[in-house]
Amino acid sequence: MTGWLLAAPALAVLAVAFLWPMAGLFRISLNRTTETGAMEAALTTESYAKLLGDSFTAELAWNTLLLAGSSAAVATVLALPVALMVRAASPRWRGLLALLGIAPLLVSATARLVGWMAILGDQGLINAMLMGSGLRDTPLPLINNWTGVRIGLVESLMPYAVLVLIAGLGRLDPRLEEAAATLGAGRARTFLRVTLPLAAPALLAAWLLTLVLGLSSFITPRLMGGGRVFVMATEIYDLALEYVDWPGAAALAMLLLGALVLLMLLRAVTTRGAGRRA
């Protein structure tokens, strides 16, 4: 009992800051937005029906899924060699490499995206190199579009993939790879036939985690998309703060939340499987 008593203050604050707003969000999603745009207390699923009947919502959902799925996949693939390198490094270097791998987590997202703007912009690093070398006469549009959003999202998701992969690969016995080498397998063969299959559960876990995070990302699509990229998160924000359509924003947020909960359940099932095997 002492345990719950000690935790009571923290639980009380979280109840006010978490349960109450989540209940409020659900309640307001059942309200009605009148013709004039005002909110009217009601118990109706009108907002949901309006969203689900609108082809723009389907397009938003598809775009969001495509963006998050592809960025999560690229982030996971890029994170694998980083995690393998951390694992292979001598103890002296391991800590530093791991820290560099997750460093972006500790820097504000906006600050990192400013860096990407300087790399991808029309007068940025990449276009300066392309035009300076005469490969192109006009700047390659790498920003204020889906390309820019995807690149920014890959980088912001990578540290999470690195964390999951370091934890997952740490459980793999390096002697299995040494045995493969002793038995005459080359490096490529050892990687493809031993390391990769053993790392598969960790790769899946990393992809699912970064997918969940990517689906609700807001700052990256907003800043790198330059107002021309629309995903569910940017639409929820616009509905709530630009159009002040609270029931609409709340309903869309509930739909996003539903999708995320499904994915998190899936992740819990798959990562539990990975834990048992290791």
Place this chain on the structure above:
Amino acid sequence: MRPSWWLRLFAALGFVVLLAPGALVALISISAGDFLTFPPPGFSLRWYRALLSNGTLMSALGTSALLAAIVSVLALLLGGPAAYAIARLEFPGRGMLEAMLSAPLLLPTLVLGLGLLLVLQPLGLAATWPGLVLGHCLVAIPFAVRIMTTAFATVPKELEAAAWTLGATPLQAALRITLPNAAPGAVAAAVLTFLVSFDETVISLFLVGPRLTTLPVEMFRYAERTTDPLIAALAMSLIVFAVLMVALVERLLGLTRAMGK
């Protein structure tokens, strides 16, 4: 096995993607030009000077620093006892308590921020200090609990048991033995919780107003409107601050341990 050259090459590519934005921010922040142009037409500290004389950003900095200080103290005071219970006590429902205390971290901050706006606005609490503190505590408390649990768990239980044997009550042992030994962890938790609040952008976007706004929000809005090296100078200052804080935590506790698994 020694890492192959292929692995080194691909790992280097991964590190370049992770670290390139920071490097470019550093370079552009000392640009003498008017835009985020590469290569910079010259070097100067003019944008750092411009940053210091930007009233909006500087007053937002003051708000953010004070807010983060309040939130980290509150999160430690509220989360510390809960973390002690999770790390040290055996009681029914301990696993459930741990799950409940980390639940807010599972949900997107966008949804949390919207929910807070929807219930706080009708009460006139949006764009107020209590509203912002509550919103930041929502992410800071679970974070503080997680780090403090690790900190308490690293203090050997035997020390407490020895104190009991020598006649200390459980409360005395907790306060006089375990707490001082967990102090470096508590400092690390305070620093990281401060950073969490100081960098929090999305929840704040829903809870700020014209008269009360935070640095990340103003930075986000600035970057939405214009892109000049001023924003790079600000970004660089924040990166240096974060690196210093993290170096401090690394010395005190070891970061990878502090982040927990």
